[in-house]
Amino acid sequence: MQDIAAISIDGPKGVGKTATALQRASTVFQLDDDAVVEVLRAAPEQILAAKPPVVIDEWQRVPQVWDRVRRAVDDGANPGTYILTGSAVPADLPVHTGAGRILSLRMRPLSFAERLIEPPTVSLRQMLSSDAEISGASRLKLQDYVAEIVASGFPGIRQLSGRARRAQLDGYLTRIIEREFPEQGLRVRRPETLRSWMSAYAAATGTTASYSRILSTASAGLNEQPAKDTALVYRDVLSQLWLLDQVSAWQPRNAFTRFGTTPKHYLADPALSARLLGLDEQRLLSGQGERITANDKTVLGSLFEALVALSLQTYAQVAEARVSHFRTSRGDHEVDFIIHGVDGATIALEVKLDRTVEDRDVRHLLWLRNNFDPGLNDVAVIYTGEYAYRRQDGVAVIPLSLLGA
Numbered sequence: 001m002q003d004i005a006a007i008s009i010d011g012p013k014g015v016g017k018t019a020t021a022l023q024r025a026s027t028v029f030q031l032d033d034d035a036v037v038e039v040l041r042a043a044p045e046q047i048l049a050a051k052p053p054v055v056i057d058e059w060q061r062v063p064q065v066w067d068r069v070r071r072a073v074d075d076g077a078n079p080g081t082y083i084l085t086g087s088a089v090p091a092d093l094p095v096h097t098g099a100g101r102i103l104s105l106r107m108r109p110l111s112f113a114e115r116l117i118e119p120p121t122v123s124l125r126q127m128l129s130s131d132a133e134i135s136g137a138s139r140l141k142l143q144d145y146v147a148e149i150v151a152s153g154f155p156g157i158r159q160l161s162g163r164a165r166r167a168q169l170d171g172y173l174t175r176i177i178e179r180e181f182p183e184q185g186l187r188v189r190r191p192e193t194l195r196s197w198m199s200a201y202a203a204a205t206g207t208t209a210s211y212s213r214i215l216s217t218a219s220a221g222l223n224e225q226p227a228k229d230t231a232l233v234y235r236d237v238l239s240q241l242w243l244l245d246q247v248s249a250w251q252p253r254n255a256f257t258r259f260g261t262t263p264k265h266y267l268a269d270p271a272l273s274a275r276l277l278g279l280d281e282q283r284l285l286s287g288q289g290e291r292i293t294a295n296d297k298t299v300l301g302s303l304f305e306a307l308v309a310l311s312l313q314t315y316a317q318v319a320e321a322r323v324s325h326f327r328t329s330r331g332d333h334e335v336d337f338i339i340h341g342v343d344g345a346t347i348a349l350e351v352k353l354d355r356t357v358e359d360r361d362v363r364h365l366l367w368l369r370n371n372f373d374p375g376l377n378d379v380a381v382i383y384t385g386e387y388a389y390r391r392q393d394g395v396a397v398i399p400l401s402l403l404g405a
Helices: 017-022 034-042 064-074 124-128 142-151 162-183 193-204 211-219 228-240 272-277 281-286 297-318 363-372
Strands: 004-009 027-030 054-057 081-086 102-107 324-327 334-342 344-349 376-384 398-399
Touching: 004 064, 017 054, 017 081, 017 363, 027 034, 034 102, 034 398, 054 324, 064 102, 064 272, 064 344, 081 334, 124 334, 124 344, 124 376, 142 272, 142 297, 162 193, 162 228, 162 272, 193 211, 193 228, 193 272, 272 297, 281 297, 297 324, 297 344, 324 344, 363 376
Parallel strands: 004 081, 004 102, 027 054, 054 081, 344 376, 376 398
Antiparallel strands: 324 334, 334 344
16 A cells, blocks of 8 residues: 555455554545435546545445546555455456456455464465475364355354354355346356356366356256356356456477366355355265265365365465466376566475375376476475475475465
8 A cells, every 4th residue: 555556456255355454544435335325426526626545435335436446556646545345346347457456366265374263384475486494383174175165265254153154154145146236238048057056067077167067067857958158157256256366277388298278166255165165064074975076075075175275375465476276287297376476486286185194196296396397396295294394305385274375
């Protein structure tokens, strides 16, 4: 805010955008209030006259506000003047991108470190600089990680427990289907079909399953199957609502083999995926529902990977880095996550739902390290064990709870 005149905080509802922005506000326009909307439509110049920092909450309800702020930036607005928060991208109304004027920052559900369960001892940013100390001991066990999968990273939901939390997650999903989709211009004629598609997407967590395969899974048992175009509309609207957080495939410039190009699928919060699949902490720990998914991992393994993905996206954002995944076109080599720094620094990370790491768990990391030119800054396995340490082959082994920004 010391350098940028206008910032847009983007993310799904309930993630904490408004609460964060209000801590920095002198003037607030909350556009979920019809009276405020009416005033701004009649006299939008009030935004320009307000005392900064000015927070414009749920700006997508009056998309013209975006262009008003953009023009104010063009006219020389001071740094830290505007903060826009939005839980959706307008579907139909044309909005100027704001490139070069309004900085977009994505806000996600709480990463593992942000949950303040255990202080991190390993920094992702230092791993990118090849200067990371790999040490520390975690007190967490498998059941603690499972508890965090179902607890949710939405601040208002994770403070609840048991039945109340499950009811809130169900209500969140129902609002998406019954309210958010219509507000994006899509009337859902058969809500059960959309929920089935979302459940199939949740079952594809951590995989590169095609949308046609997800649609086929969702359509099983339905008398009237939705068209492929309908499934793509579901995907687009969920993306507009910031509820999908896919990880794109890595395409290095100096390719030494052919690569897969399909993104990995994740919902914004692993707790939503678990709820869509009807899996709570007890069922996950008892092994119920642990069928093998398309990536040869159990459902619990895929949900743990989703918790890691959520955390890595946040840590990478702090380090000005990007997250992708790696897979050869034939599938003979794959690595769960690749982190790319702004200066070309690259690290590779595998995820393992276990308290030990064996040689077979690092074979893809070692292959990539030996073949990637100009070289990887670091390679690591994120696991559920107790200690952070470095193996004799140079691979770092890090409990998720000890990894931070």
